[in-house]
Amino acid sequence: MKQFQSVVEALQAGKLPESSEAIQVYEKSLEKKDNASVVMVKSDTTKYLVAAGEGPLFDALQGDTVANGKVCPLTHENSKVLNQFFDYTKPQAFGTEIATMGLGDRLGVASPGHIETVKGRKVKPILAQQSVRELTLLNRTMTDILDAATFAVFQEGYKDGYGADADHIKLEKDIEYALDLGFSFITLDCSEQIRNDVEGLVEEDVHKEYADLPVDRKEYYNSHYLNKTFNVQGLDIAFDEASLHKNVLVYGEAIDFMEHVFNAYISKAEKAIDFEISIDETETVTAPEAHFFVAEELRRRGVTVQSLAPRFCGEFQKGIDYIGDLTQFEKELHEHADIAKYFGYKLSIHSGSDKFSVFPIIGKYTEGLLHIKTAGTNWLEAVRVIAQVNPDLYRRMHVYAEEHFEETLKYYHVTPDLESVAPLFETKDEDLPSYMDHDASRQLFHVTYGILLTAKSESGADLFRTEFFTTLLKNEDAYRAALVKHIGRHLDLLGL
Numbered sequence: 001m002k003q004f005q006s007v008v009e010a011l012q013a014g015k016l017p018e019s020s021e022a023i024q025v026y027e028k029s030l031e032k033k034d035n036a037s038v039v040m041v042k043s044d045t046t047k048y049l050v051a052a053g054e055g056p057l058f059d060a061l062q063g064d065t066v067a068n069g070k071v072c073p074l075t076h077e078n079s080k081v082l083n084q085f086f087d088y089t090k091p092q093a094f095g096t097e098i099a100t101m102g103l104g105d106r107l108g109v110a111s112p113g114h115i116e117t118v119k120g121r122k123v124k125p126i127l128a129q130q131s132v133r134e135l136t137l138l139n140r141t142m143t144d145i146l147d148a149a150t151f152a153v154f155q156e157g158y159k160d161g162y163g164a165d166a167d168h169i170k171l172e173k174d175i176e177y178a179l180d181l182g183f184s185f186i187t188l189d190c191s192e193q194i195r196n197d198v199e200g201l202v203e204e205d206v207h208k209e210y211a212d213l214p215v216d217r218k219e220y221y222n223s224h225y226l227n228k229t230f231n232v233q234g235l236d237i238a239f240d241e242a243s244l245h246k247n248v249l250v251y252g253e254a255i256d257f258m259e260h261v262f263n264a265y266i267s268k269a270e271k272a273i274d275f276e277i278s279i280d281e282t283e284t285v286t287a288p289e290a291h292f293f294v295a296e297e298l299r300r301r302g303v304t305v306q307s308l309a310p311r312f313c314g315e316f317q318k319g320i321d322y323i324g325d326l327t328q329f330e331k332e333l334h335e336h337a338d339i340a341k342y343f344g345y346k347l348s349i350h351s352g353s354d355k356f357s358v359f360p361i362i363g364k365y366t367e368g369l370l371h372i373k374t375a376g377t378n379w380l381e382a383v384r385v386i387a388q389v390n391p392d393l394y395r396r397m398h399v400y401a402e403e404h405f406e407e408t409l410k411y412y413h414v415t416p417d418l419e420s421v422a423p424l425f426e427t428k429d430e431d432l433p434s435y436m437d438h439d440a441s442r443q444l445f446h447v448t449y450g451i452l453l454t455a456k457s458e459s460g461a462d463l464f465r466t467e468f469f470t471t472l473l474k475n476e477d478a479y480r481a482a483l484v485k486h487i488g489r490h491l492d493l494l495g496l
């Protein structure tokens with residue numbers, strides 16, 4: 001605790017504490033409130049808040065007393081104290097006025113780099129964003145990710161606002177929980193209500209199933225759509241019997257669910273919430289006409305959304321560039337973007353990491369009415385840093401990832417050609433970072449993050465986790481620079 005004494009003394013003297021060999025001071029974090037000062041520091045690889053002075057902020061922070069000051073660990077309780085005294089550390093909704101970027105931080109240490117990347121750009125960061133799948137695979141909670149974002153904005157002295165997305169939520173209890181915690185963005189995943197089997201039905205069976213719907217439902221849909229054409233920003237979208245019946249069967253139940261969630265939770269929330277509808281994690285590609293149908297139903301039912309994520313043609317696999325026909329993609333993306341503009345919400349692009357060949361198209365047609373969601377790509381940049389500075393750890397993780405890859409196919413759809421990955425034992429240490437430039441090895445790591453970071457030896461010790469985080473935290477600047485470059489490339493191509 002002695003190493004903190006000079007920090008406390010500087011705060012007491014009203015000065016900015018200086019970094020020393022033992023302590024790194026995050027200068028931008030220095031805050032004064034009433035008669036107290038607080039700053040974030042790092043000792044070895046652990047971060048703390050150091051406070052001095054008196055008054056409600058000083059009293060509320062919990063920690064060990066050092067020279068009449070306090071050294072406070074980055075606990076949930078102390079994160080709540082920051083939220084209470086500094087509004088900018090709380091997540092907020094952004095509506096549709098400015099583009100947003102989901103920067104899901106699987107590790108809880110990427111946000112400082114993300115903050116530096118978005119500064120001065122035409123985009124706001126959604127720093128806390130983890131799907132239920134990611135939380136489960138990493139044994140993290142929604143609270144953990146909110147706390148990590150709170151501490152990151154405090155560390156960086158970042159006051160321009162950030163969001164927190166409870167991503168891919170399927171259950172009402174999780175929505176309630178996320179809203180109670182203070183999340184500002186809810187992504188409702190409707191994949192369980194969307195019927196993928198309708199695509200395989202013969203037309204006669206589609207009509208038969210539609211005929212079995214209650215009379216008032218049929219009347220509700222028929223009167224509005226049947227044999228009608230809607231003009232959306234110059235694009236004609238027409239519904240005949242076949243297309244109407246199909247869309248009602250595929251999306252009807254999902255739309256009822258969206259309406260219910262909006263009325264029961266989102267419209268009743270205590271603060272503004274960015275509400276996103278995700279219809280992308282299904283086998284059914286969202287045709288522009290289907291997108292229009294869902295959006296028109298939301299409008300008719302009074303459901304306001306800030307963004308909607310269709311499933312686009314081609315493939316948006318994790319961690320690699322777009323796979324598919326670029327001409328077809330451009331045509332459909334243009335139509336999807338026009339539909340989103342017509343209804344006044346953002347087009348949301350999921351699995352948006354590394355889709356470099358389509359970013360210029362997305363940027364061009366969405367014109368900033370855009371939410372782009374990324375997550376695992378920042379974990380891959382962390383792996384690149386590990387490969388640079390701790391080749392031995394990289395090698396052990398690589399071998400383990402290869403041995404356990406098959407297990408990930410239960411929860412991720414990726415198709416890497418693992419045969420194309422250069423043999424590890426023939427690769428020199430200095431070439432290890434280039435694994436993160438190769439599609440198959442990127443995907444290998446992209447989906448094995450949970451397995452790697454929770455792996456245990458027979459005695460129950462962490463196989464990689466502790467060494468991974470220690471290495472990364474000792475090389476924070478390298479990680480920050482890698483993120484600024486890599487995420488910055490996304491934003492440059494999107495024109496943001």
Ligand SMILES: O=C(O)[C@@H](O)[C@@H](O)[C@H](O)C(=O)CO
Pocket residue numbers: 104130131133134167168349350351352353373374375376
């Ligand atoms: O890996 C996950 O579960 C999530 O990060 C994604 O599905 C997320 O919604 C996303 O699309 C991020 O690119």
